[in-house]
Amino acid sequence: MPISSKLPHVGTTIFTVMSKLASDCGAINLSQGFPGFDCDPELLELVSKYMKAGYNQYAPMSGIPILRERIAEKTKLVHGVDLDSESEITVVSGATEALYAAVTAVVKKGDEVILFDPAYDSYAPAVELNGGIPVFVPLEMPDFSVNWEKVKAAITDKTRLIMVNTPHNPSGYVWTHKDLDTLADLIQDRDILLVSDEVYEHITFDGRTHLSLLTHPMLRERTFVCGSFGKTFHVTGWKIGYCLAPPKLTEEFRKIHQFLTFSTATPLQYALADYLAEPSRYLTLPDFYQKKRDLFCAGLKATPFEFIPAQGSFFQMVSYAHLSQESDYDLAVRLTKEIGVASIPISVFFSDKKDHKILRFCFAKNDLDLNKALDQLININL
Secondary structure, three states: OOOOOOOOOOOOOHHHHHHHHHHHHOOEEOOOOOOOOOOOHHHHHHHHHHHHOOOOOOOOOOOOHHHHHHHHHHHHHHHOOOOOOOOOEEEEOOHHHHHHHHHHHHOOOOOEEEEEEOOOOOHHHHHHHOOOEEEEEEOEOOOOEOOHHHHHHHOOOOEEEEEEEOOOOOOOOOOOHHHHHHHHHHHOOOOOEEEEEOOOOOOEOOOOOOOOHHHOHHHHOOEEEEEEHHHHOOOHHHOOEEEEOOHHHHHHHHHHHHHHOOOOOHHHHHHHHHHOOOOHHHHOHHHHHHHHHHHHHHHHOOOOOEOOOOOEOOEEEEEOOOOOOOOHHHHHHHHHHHHOEEOEEHHHHOOOOOOOOEEEEEOOOOHHHHHHHHHHHOOOOO
8 A cells, every 4th residue: 555654755864874884884983872881880780670679560651759859859959940740740761752742742733843953853853743844943153053033033923832952963052041041032922832952961061051941930931841861871772861841831741741652661760760869970971071072172183174172962073174075975974984983964964954064973982982983084085
């Protein structure tokens, strides 16, 4: 039977393509955004403890109470914001689920959703699957900051949602107080909601502070904040995260969540609840990743690439526009095959696939692999 695709323009993601190519070529995989090292052994021991203790059946749909309480404690400590663990926090099976559930909860056919371009690749499909219309607002290069005049021009009576990502993937740009205040001014008299992807909330550099949309009183009342334990504790394969939202939004969010995954792996939740009891396990993350960013950027200086050190996330972008007109996709493939280092061509993040001659490298890898990759990148032929 013929099938009419709901996503006719969507194929296999570039992350899958480049990771497979890296594996096939035996290359160092700096493409897909996952840590190249394991998590704290104590966290693994906690999971084993709860598995052996019989915590292996369904968890409550919204998440086990003690984990939601720990998330509330973390939010208070880091952001100074009080959340009700019962009515404002939901544990989910990864931030991608949280993003999809939030969009599904509020976007109806014909609604316009503003996306900052370039954007992570799950945003537009989530909007389109719910009958929404993505409206792309280009970020300002080279730092990928927001041009608020362009945002203002993009808002119409049909705008239902704006999707935020800070720290930003792929650029690493970290939103400022001015960004939050300007956004609030633009939407205060409109029925516009927000979804904020904050999975890199604990990975900021050079003294910058991640400013969650929760910290702005007006924005907080309109926002679904999506977070990820996978990114924070180096366990992306566990697919576990959370959504923070005011009670009315949480109520609608959970209506969708319960029919997507219903609940999230029980022993993982108990283990994370115990692990979160010690705040240093996430408060030390900026220093941990800044050392890796600095190591990688120091090595990049010996290559012909141009770059601005990332403000946050665990990605570093580099430009080769001054050296070659080769497409970013072709170069990413060639570097993987010839040099043995895999990256992501950032044209895939743009709605129009425009090629700015920029590659994205993930530096969340062990130092040995980072140094080896840097030694090999010195030999690039452009």
